[in-house]
Amino acid sequence: MLTLLRDLRRLRHTAALPRPDRGRSLAIRHVDAGSCNGCEHELTLASSPYYDLQRFGLGLVASPRHADVLLVTGPVTSRMREPLLTAYHAMPEPRRVAALGDCALGCNLLGTHDALVGAVDEVLPVALRISGCPPRPDEIAAALLALIDQDDAP
Amino acid sequence: MTYRDQIASALAEGFRFAGLYASAGGVVHVALNEPGGALLRESVVAHDGRVPTIVDLTAAAGWDEREAADLYGVTFDGHEPLRPLVEHDLELATWTVGVRGDDAYQVAVGPIHAGVIESGHFRFHVVGDRILHLDARLFYKHRGLERAAEKHTLEEGLAYAQRACAACAVSNSVAYAHACEQILGLRATSELARVRTVLLELERTWSHLNDIAAVCAGVGLAAGNTFFSALTERARRLNEQLTGHRFLFDSIQIGGSRLSVAAASVAAAREELASIAADSKTGWRELLFNASFQDRLPDIGVVTAGDASALGAVGPTARASGLAIDARSNAVGLAYNGLTPVAPRRAAGDVQARLEQRAVELLQTFDVLDTLLDRRIEHSAAEPAGEGRAYGLSLVESPRGATFCAVEQHGGRIERLHLRTGSYANWPVVAHAAAGNLLPDFPLINKSFELCYACADR
Numbered sequence: 338m339l340t341l342l343r344d345l346r347r348l349r350h351t352a353a354l355p356r357p358d359r360g361r362s363l364a365i366r367h368v369d370a371g372s373c374n375g376c377e378h379e380l381t382l383a384s385s386p387y388y389d390l391q392r393f394g395l396g397l398v399a400s401p402r403h404a405d406v407l408l409v410t411g412p413v414t415s416r417m418r419e420p421l422l423t424a425y426h427a428m429p430e431p432r433r434v435a436a437l438g439d440c441a442l443g444c445n446l447l448g449t450h451d452a453l454v455g456a457v458d459e460v461l462p463v464a465l466r467i468s469g470c471p472p473r474p475d476e477i478a479a480a481l482l483a484l485i486d487q488d489d490a491p
Numbered sequence: 492m493t494y495r496d497q498i499a500s501a502l503a504e505g506f507r508f509a510g511l512y513a514s515a516g517g518v519v520h521v522a523l524n525e526p527g528g529a530l531l532r533e534s535v536v537a538h539d540g541r542v543p544t545i546v547d548l549t550a551a552a553g554w555d556e557r558e559a560a561d562l563y564g565v566t567f568d569g570h571e572p573l574r575p576l577v578e579h580d581l582e583l584a585t586w587t588v589g590v591r592g593d594d595a596y597q598v599a600v601g602p603i604h605a606g607v608i609e610s611g612h613f614r615f616h617v618v619g620d621r622i623l624h625l626d627a628r629l630f631y632k633h634r635g636l637e638r639a640a641e642k643h644t645l646e647e648g649l650a651y652a653q654r655a656c657a658a659c660a661v662s663n664s665v666a667y668a669h670a671c672e673q674i675l676g677l678r679a680t681s682e683l684a685r686v687r688t689v690l691l692e693l694e695r696t697w698s699h700l701n702d703i704a705a706v707c708a709g710v711g712l713a714a715g716n717t718f719f720s721a722l723t724e725r726a727r728r729l730n731e732q733l734t735g736h737r738f739l740f741d742s743i744q745i746g747g748s749r750l751s752v753a754a755a756s757v758a759a760a761r762e763e764l765a766s767i768a769a770d771s772k773t774g775w776r777e778l779l780f781n782a783s784f785q786d787r788l789p790d791i792g793v794v795t796a797g798d799a800s801a802l803g804a805v806g807p808t809a810r811a812s813g814l815a816i817d818a819r820s821n822a823v824g825l826a827y828n829g830l831t832p833v834a835p836r837r838a839a840g841d842v843q844a845r846l847e848q849r850a851v852e853l854l855q856t857f858d859v860l861d862t863l864l865d866r867r868i869e870h871s872a873a874e875p876a877g878e879g880r881a882y883g884l885s886l887v888e889s890p891r892g893a894t895f896c897a898v899e900q901h902g903g904r905i906e907r908l909h910l911r912t913g914s915y916a917n918w919p920v921v922a923h924a925a926a927g928n929l930l931p932d933f934p935l936i937n938k939s940f941e942l943c944y945a946c947a948d949r
Contacts, residue, residue, distance in 0.1 A: 341718040341777055368603055369610045371632045374945040375657030375738055378701070381607050382727070385720035399605035416579055416631045417610055420602050447654050449635030471657065473737065474724070 354388065354478055361485055362394030365435075366404035366428070370421050370457065372411030375471035376438040380410070383474040395481050401427040406484065409461070412440040413454040425461055435465035435484065437477065442466055494535040495543050498523070501531065502548055507816070508803055509886055510895040510911040511545070511555035513563035521545065521552070522884055522895060528821030530884040530895075537565050544570035551803020554919055555911070577630045583614075587626045590616035595623065598930060602631045609944035617930055625925040625933075627918060632948040640908040645671045645745060645898070648905045652896065655910055656946030657738045661694040662889030663910060663946065664743035666896035669824055670883030671745045674900055678876035679824035686748045686871060688826040689863050690739055691887070692856045696764070697726035698890035699849040699856070700771065702941040706846045707778070709938040710787045718774045722767055729763050732756065747872035754867040761864040768857040775850050788843035792924040792936030795840055802923060805916045806892020808940060811848040812840035818888035825887075826863060830855070842939040889913045891942055910949060914942035 369377060383390050384397065398404050401424040413421060425434065436442050436457040443456025457463055464487075467480040492500070501523050502508070509522040509530060517537035522530050535542050544567040546552050556567045557576035567573055574586050590597075595618050602610040612628040640651035652667035653660050665687050672678070679687070700723045707715030727737040733752055734742040742750055752760075778784055794804065799812035809816050810832055817832035819825070833855050835847035882899040892913025899907040921940050925933055 341714050341774060367607050369608070369632070371634060372609070372945065373654050373657045373660075374609055374943055375660075377607050377609060378657060379737070382720060382724050385724055386717050387721060387724045397607060411632070412634065414632055414634060416633060417602065420610070420631070424603055447634065447636060447639055447651055449639050452633050452635035470740070471738070 354393070354475065354482065360394070362396065363406055363481065363485055364396055364398045364404045365406045365408050365481070366398055366401045366424065367408045367410070368417075368421055368424050370409050370411045370417040370441070371414035371453070372438065372440055376410035376441075379471045379474050380408070380437065380477060383477045385474070388474045388478050390478055390481070393478070393482055394485065395478075401425070402429065404428050404432070406433050406435055406465075406481075407461070408435045408437050409441055409457045410437045412443070412446045412448065413457060413460050414448075414452055415454055418454050418460060421460060433464040433484070434461045435467065435481070436463045437467045438472060439468055439470040442468055444468070444470075493543075494533060495545060495548065497533050498545050499548050501533075506531065508549045508551040509893070510897070510909070511552050511559065512897060512907070512909040512911070513559035513565050514899060514907045515563075517563070517565060519559060519565060520897065522897065524886060524893075528818075528823065528886075530886060532882075532884060540564055541566045541568050543568050546570045549803065550801050550919075551916065554915065577633060579628070579630065586628060587614055588616075588624055590624055592618075594618050611944045613933075615925075615930060615933070620929045620931065622925050622928055622930055622933065625922045627922045629918065629944055630948045632945055634949065636949045637908045637910065640905050643905050644903055645674065645900060645905065648898070648908055649743070649745060651908060652910055653740065653743070655949050656912065656914075656943045657740075658698055658943050659694070659889045659891065659894065659912055659914070659946050661690045661739050661743060662887050662894050663896070663912065665691060665825075666885045666887040666894050666910070667898065667908075668743055668745045669885035669887065670896045670898040672824070672873055673883035673885070674879050674881070674898060675746065676875060676877050676879035677746050677873035679873050680871055681826070682869065682871040683748055683873055684824055684826040685863050686750055686868055687743065687824070689860060689868070690734070690742050690750075691825070692860050692863075693726070693730055693733070694739060695856050695890045696767070696853065696860070697723050697730065699853050700726055700767075702849050702890075702938075703771075703775075703778075703846065705938045705941050706788075706842070706935070707784070709935040710784055712778075712781070712784050715774070715778055715781070715784065718777075719771070722771055722774070725763070725767055729760055729767075733760055747870070749870060750868055751870055752868040757864050757867055761861060764857060764860050764864070768853075771850075771853060785843070787935065788846060789839070789841055791842050791928055791932050792845075792939055793839065793841045794920055794924045798923060799840060799920065802920050803916055804892075804920045806888065806890070806913045807845060807848040807852060808892060808917050808920055810834050810852075811838055811844040813838040816893075818886050818893040822888070827859070830859070842935060845939040892916055910946065912943070912946040914944075915947045917942055918947055
């Protein structure tokens with residue numbers, strides 16, 4: 338196992354991500370509101386050795402009760418509207434919502450009117466928009482890092 | 492012969508169930524996969540919205556019939572109880588199997604899970620820590636993609652098949668393109684077959700690497716998880732270098748391929764794949780000799796060969812249970828040249844076997860890619876091959892198993908699009924595999940299948 342870890346140590350030095358100005362942290366809760374699974378796969382890799390989001394104080398947490406940011410992927414389906422709102426209302430204040438990916442931003446949505454509610458901002462106030470189909474892990478990381486230094490909660 | 496008799500006799504002759512779907516006007520179609528690879532379609536017209544069930548002939552049709560009942564209002568006589576699948580009825584008793592007895596209780600998980608995981612609900616019936624039964628309620632991510640594709644041109648329909656799922660984007664697109672090419676009376680040239688095979692195997696490469704990382708995460712082995720995550724990242728970067736997209740989006744077209752890659756870039760890709768292959772072998776060896784990791788894997792989430800066959804398991808799930816089935820072995824229009832399905836030495840159908848299945852399949856995938864990436868990739872077009880027809884049926888081996896696609900059209904407009912992915916076929920198998928195991932083992936069992944919710948829900 339040590340062999341595996343030795344090589345990994347140098348990988349994260351190759352990612353050129355901006356350092357946040359101050360040493361702070363954000364706890365992020367992800368909710369899939371109906372995505373194609375592309376944003377999830379890229380978000381997973383944002384925690385991989387190449388990017389290693391945790392070292393910037395960005396951690397994905399298991400419960401909305403521990404979260405500062407609700408990171409939402411996908412167009413909101415009619416079945417996910419209620420669970421999404423429940424997760425949001427379970428968060429302590431101040432809280433912010435980030436929409437991850439073109440579907441969450443309402444671009445080129447595919448589906449029927451019955452099955453889809455639409456973009457995330459039709460359901461929740463969105464503070465951060467991360468475009469891309471899907472956004473690359475470094476784009477996700479850079480956008481979240483910018484949010485760390487943003488003081489004003491909506 | 493009646494509809495049921497025809498299906499019963501086909502199944503007796505070794506045909507496998509490939510999918511069942513309803514169309515407007517109450518017609519139910521069943522696709523059967525002949526042992527030689529060809530697809531056959533049997534259709535029956537509903538009388539008063541009713542058709543006889545075939546779920547007693549093949550349990551694999553269970554979800555298909557429930558979906559057709561929910562979305563097209565067809566009642567399947569003899570399918571009792573015909574529980575809702577896509578329809579999210581609020582009454583718990585209508586969609587769960589009743590479990591009664593002392594100390595039996597339910598654990599509800601999801602639709603939102605604790606990690607970066609797609610949305611879906613699992614309702615476990617347990618005694619103590621032991622799972623008696625699992626009802627999986629998916630379709631939280633149902634976007635109505637099949638309905639939304641109707642009335643669009645065949646060309647426009649490709650987006651609906653592709654965007655059903657990022658992890659199976661190429662497989663779904665190729666399945667859709669094959670179905671459309673039958674409609675248009677086209678056949679892939681050897682160059683087109685080569686390009687599509689390369690793209691399918693690139694998708695399998697990142698997907699299988701990701702699956703090995705996921706099982707490591709399920710066990711809590713951070714070193715294995717990060718190592719295979721790093722390899723997944725390299726595979727996705729390679730996809731971007733070759734096609735301009737990390738998930739190979741928009742790399743498949745109907746009737747041809749617009750992908751063009753210079754010889755030097757192809758050679759560089761081949762070299763990077765050889766390096767990824769060497770590193771994944773190193774990582775795999777470390778996993779094999781890590782006793783605390785290996786101790787967690789055997790004898791949980793067992794799917795026997797008999798159950799896998801009866802439930803219609805496909806892909807790595809089926810092969811890890813000892814069924815030598817792989818849609819690549821007799822694929823038409825792809826460059827597999829009679830690939831032989833591989834399996835681990837101990838195809839016991841447990842978590843260990845499904846994990847090792849990924850590792851042995853990766854070796855085969857690296858070989859296929861190494862053979863095919865021997866020269867530049869050029870634009871190519873399909874060639875005319877006789878008359879077209881009103882509908883097309885296809886079966887393509889995705890990283891998660893055989894994906895069936897049906898396209899019906901009139902005047903160049905889609906009348907019905909149906910996609911039955913490898914994940915869809917395997918979800919009932921996950922529920923079956925969970926029973927009898929400990930509840931804390933479920934995340935690991937689930938990860939050993941690593942199915943998509945997106946392309947099951949559509």
